[in-house]
Amino acid sequence: MSKIVALVYLSLDGVMESPSWTAPYFDDEHGAYAHRQLFAADALLLGRETYEGFVQAWPGMTDEDGFADRMNSMPKHVASTTLRTTEWNAALIEGDLAKEVAALKEQYENDILVYGSGALIRSLIAEGLVDELKLWIHPVVVGKGKRLFPEGTPTSTWVPSGTTAFTSGAMVLDYRPAGQE
Template identity: 80%
Template sequence: MSKIVALVYLSLDGVMENPAWTGPYFDEEHGAYQRERLFASDALLLGRETYEGFVKAWPGMTDEDGFADRMNSMPKHVVSTTLETTEWNATLAKGGDDLAQEVAALKERYERDVLVYGSGALIRSLVAEGLVDELKLWIHPVVVGEGKRLFPEGTGMSQWTPAGTRTFSSGALILDYRPSGA
């Protein structure tokens, strides 16, 4: 059975929207970590907005280490109440009241991680339903000042247990959490 692992780029002030501000921190060390996470996963679970951004960018990409091939070939599951069709090896998951059942089915279907990139609204829904097994917050040493936050004001409380950290030479770090009691 797989785990749902959410990997989120965040600024020091908690912004996750339009993470172009991560660019100056991305180097070989960051690339190796991204490759490690992607190759440890059997599928992607994406929200509509992240999916639409990825499907515009990834299908034409290539690289020497196989990251683009892996990203393009692996199964993707897109949670959306508005999309009618998908492409890029993606299957539509309607979400809503059936989200917990659909995620449970994904966890049974795959052996290794199901990786969630970005997808703030989806992650908030998954957290609220207790469906995230691991939350990896990739904190970048920058204050963005404005933009969507992973957990905006009014988000219900949930408790998490630290499960590890990783520090990069760029000053970015990953805080790894699991739901308390898990």
């Protein structure tokens, strides 16, 4: 059975929206970490907005280390109530999100990665379906924008499960839901 692993770029003040502010911190070290995460996964699970951004950017990309090929070839599952069709090796999740994602966890052996997709991550957390949060913290204060956990988010408890520091100053903080350590 696979795990749902949510990977989120965040600023110090918790902003996740339009993460162009991450660019100065992305280096070979950061890239190698991202490469390991992607190649350890069997599929992607994306919200509509993230999917629409990715499908505009990724299909035409290539690189020498195979990251783009892996991103483009792996199965993608898109949670949306407004999309009617998908492309780029993607399938719409139709019906009950919790049931469909639970079935996906049974279908795959390795991780299912969720990139960005704040509303989707919050929904999955509420259903107890996120097995690991990987918060990529960047040493920048953005000041405004959508946050992963906006005001009013229900309380949940998470246990640290790892830390990765990059020489650029960015860090990945790993958390698992309390009770799943």
